[in-house]
Amino acid sequence: MQNSFTEENYLKIIHALSGRDGGEVSTNALAESTATRAASVTDMLRKLAEKGLINYKKYQGVTLTEQGEKVAIKVIRKHRLWEVFLVEKLGFGWDEVHDIAEELEHIPSEILVEKLDNFLGHPRFDPHGDPIPDAKGNLTEPDYKVLTDVHVGEKVRMMGVLDHAPSFLQHLDRSGIKLGSVIEVKEINEYDKSASVQIDGGQSLFISLEVSKNLLVQRR
Amino acid sequence: MQNSFTEENYLKIIHALSGRDGGEVSTNALAESTATRAASVTDMLRKLAEKGLINYKKYQGVTLTEQGEKVAIKVIRKHRLWEVFLVEKLGFGWDEVHDIAEELEHIPSEILVEKLDNFLGHPRFDPHGDPIPDAKGNLTEPDYKVLTDVHVGEKVRMMGVLDHAPSFLQHLDRSGIKLGSVIEVKEINEYDKSASVQIDGGQSLFISLEVSKNLLVQRR
DNA sequence: AAAAAAATTTAGGCTAGGCTAAATTTTTTA
């Protein structure tokens, strides 16, 4: 049986909120993420549980079943592939594609996804650095670190973002920080943890703790 | 205000059914095309009329208002552009794209359409030969003729199809008839109006009246 | 370990878009 647009969204969000450990997700957290009320979430949880997509016991929060996980990962795959298409082929900025991909991800057609993947050359990461699950549903999260964990003197490579908000991405654009940029931490201020960094061996700039916390990087 | 997926579909179908003359479309015709019951159509018509998208008087059939026509043409533009994308870029067959485009056409985003149009190189026709409305909403139907109106001895070019059913398109594939093919009518059988034709100066074959009726052609 | 607070669920409703059955209007036929 097919899952609705709304059901797919719930599964995707449960996946995101349960994190690497696959821990329980609360009704309230879901209400916040879906921009609905807790009572509405409860309704949907009952329905998803009946369909065997989540493990749900009243008052205890939910986790995805294996089947639910599969559906969620398919949606994530579609979302990220469409984002690549929008940026690489259509010329959108990385700050503009989220809402459109949010719609495209629910277009139902296995063949479409596979042809799209093929057309794009089987990309491994989306424009924000998030990994794209493969056709079999394998999703491997690379273990990047957050820039706040980098010591003075280290040179790292920018690999992704935690915050996907357009305003944050635009801020990075203005700062000249993009995927692949080399960031050298020159100095960290004790007081507010803001940092002085050098981008790609050129431009020096200050970045706030708020920014550092949302930058995923990798030692080189 | 935004129109729903369903509302857009009604407008698109009313456009298609009212033909070149913009004539009234009946409730029953809409029920058939939308695969719903007449009573449901009546409900929707009331709603579309309230929104100013159609001219509706009880029992009298409907026509599109100028505003409704605009919406319909936008949907058609999106549908046909996506079909070009699916065939030209993703490698789908012309018989496989209708249902997927039916979903994609409702993705809301003006910018997306324009970027897609640009990416595709501003195509004028979709993979079935149907004209693509321009960004301003101009839709000019070329006046092709149907193959049944072609006399013996004439050579014409295949420009489109009236029937978009996969089975018909696949039949054309098997017959080697595609957009742009030159068709020379060698003989027409009085009895059943079937015809003997030559395709691109090579392959000769018989085509039934049913096929002739659905082929749009142009004198050269 | 009670009491208070927070989280969650239940009860009862609402809207969009469907449906069936019955009523009404228009069209066709005799």
Add this chain to the structure above:
DNA sequence: TAAAAAATTTAGCCTAGCCTAAATTTTTTT
């Protein structure tokens, strides 16, 4: 042109997803 048939609308219901208010359960405080 009146009766029959066909088309259309109205009335009353249904489901998916959402809502508020009230009830219930869990968690936190004192």
